[in-house]
Amino acid sequence: MSRHSSHSSRSAAPCITLYDLKSASPQPWAPNIWRIRFILNYKRLRYRTVWVEFPDVEATLRAIGAPASAARSDGRPIYTLPVVVDPTRNPKAPHILSNTNNIAEYLEAAYPARPVFPEGSxxxxxxxxxxxxxxxxxxxxxxxxxxxxxxxxxxxxxxxxxxxxxxxxxxxxxxxxxxxxxxxxxxxxxxxxxxxxxxxxxxxxxxxxxxxxxxxxxxxxxxxxxxxxxxxxxxxxxxxxxxxxxxxxxxxxxxxxxxxxxxxxxxx
The missing domain is CATH 1.20.1050.10 (Glutathione S-transferase Yfyf (Class Pi); Chain A, domain 2)
Incomplete structure (x- = not known):
């Protein structure tokens, strides 16, 4: 399904936002971000994508209050994609998460139906x-x-x-x-x-x-x-x-x- 398609039913109510990398390619390709897109699709969660160019990543994520995903050797924060904003459980205080594995853990805990971590795995x-x-x-x-x-x-x-x-x-x-x-x-x-x-x-x-x-x-x-x-x-x-x-x-x-x-x- 094209990222340019219209999904009116998906925009009718608050939904999860996935911040993804904007590229010249008509389709997303970044593997760390695809891991989250797979989970959202598998769990049948409503979401939309915001596309961000590399030079704008840090400013964009700081503006929405996203946590840094890592730190440089001098302690300065590093901001990377993906980031997920989830207002569906508490619109006044949405969950904002960075780091692919952290996001995966959150989605599994918050939306346990259709688990991506089968019991004991x-x-x-x-x-x-x-x-x-x-x-x-x-x-x-x-x-x-x-x-x-x-x-x-x-x-x-x-x-x-x-x-x-x-x-x-x-x-x-x-x-x-x-x-x-x-x-x-x-x-x-x-x-x-x-x-x-x-x-x-x-x-x-x-x-x-x-x-x-x-x-x-x-x-x-x-x-x-x-x-x-x-x-x-x-x-x-x-x-x-x-x-x-x-x-x-x-x-x-x-x-x-x-x-x-x-x-x-x-x-x-």
């Missing part, structure tokens, strides 16, 4: 998600960061480059240079495939007790959304060079996971 899912964001994605960064930077509006690109008038972002990757076609790019994709192969072996351990596709038995969960968010990132930023490769890996496992999560890919 929270610790292992947390470990799984930590692996996805700290280990699994690392080989992807030299490929995906330049592609993602290229998809940003020029003002956001300038912000990351530290052009005059736009101070350099503290989150800027060391290099936005695209990997050239040839051995260097193929070596990068080989390192990515090693992580996919490893994860495929792990998920195969569920065969028999589960369907071998999702992380927790037979039903999708937060762990699957974390992984599928990375697949969305690749599909939208590297459809030909990346997604066409990955859909063939491990016997088509990742396409099957995509299909399991597809029902929760709405973009409001």
């Amino acid at each position: 929270r610790a292992l899912q947390t470990l799984f998600v930590h692996y996805i964001q700290e280990v699994f994605v690392k080989p992807l960064l030299p490929i995906m960061v330049p592609l993602s930077h290229q998809s940003l509006p020029e003002r956001s690109q300038s912000h990351f480059r530290g052009a005059p008038g736009y101070p350099a972002s503290p989150h800027a990757h060391a290099s936005f240079q695209m990997l050239p076609p040839g051995p260097q790019r193929e070596q990068a994709w080989l390192a990515v495939k090693e992580q996919f192969d490893f994860l495929s072996v792990i998920l195969d351990k569920n065969v028999g007790d589960g369907d071998g596709i999702v992380a927790c038995g037979h039903e999708v969960s937060y762990a699957d959304f974390a992984l599928c968010s990375v697949l969305i990132w690749i599909q939208r930023m590297a459809a030909q060079d990346g997604w066409m490769r990955i859909r063939e890996w491990n016997g088509g496992r990742w396409v099957r996971l995509w299909e399991r999560c597809k029902a929760y890919m709405d973009e409001y």
Whole structure:
């Protein structure tokens, strides 16, 4: 569903607001934000999206009273997306949350129907998600960061480059240079495939007790959304060079996971 679609029924009453990254792409792609979008869709919660360019993130989040998501070594706060504002339970004092994992925990506690943390799975899912964001994605960064930077509006690109008038972002990757076609790019994709192969072996351990596709038995969960968010990132930023490769890996496992999560890919 397009992010430009009209949803009059969704605007009739207070609803959750998701702050997402504005880009030149017609569709959202940032994996950490997609994890929250998946949860909102899965739990069938009403929400709308506010799109923010990178140079405006800190000012926008300060203006709404959002907490910082982290701190620099000198103690100065760091403001990042996603942020969620939930006025539905108390319109006079809405809950305002930052940090993807904190938001996920809040949504699960505040809206327990259709849980994304099946009973007894929270610790292992947390470990799984930590692996996805700290280990699994690392080989992807030299490929995906330049592609993602290229998809940003020029003002956001300038912000990351530290052009005059736009101070350099503290989150800027060391290099936005695209990997050239040839051995260097193929070596990068080989390192990515090693992580996919490893994860495929792990998920195969569920065969028999589960369907071998999702992380927790037979039903999708937060762990699957974390992984599928990375697949969305690749599909939208590297459809030909990346997604066409990955859909063939491990016997088509990742396409099957995509299909399991597809029902929760709405973009409001």
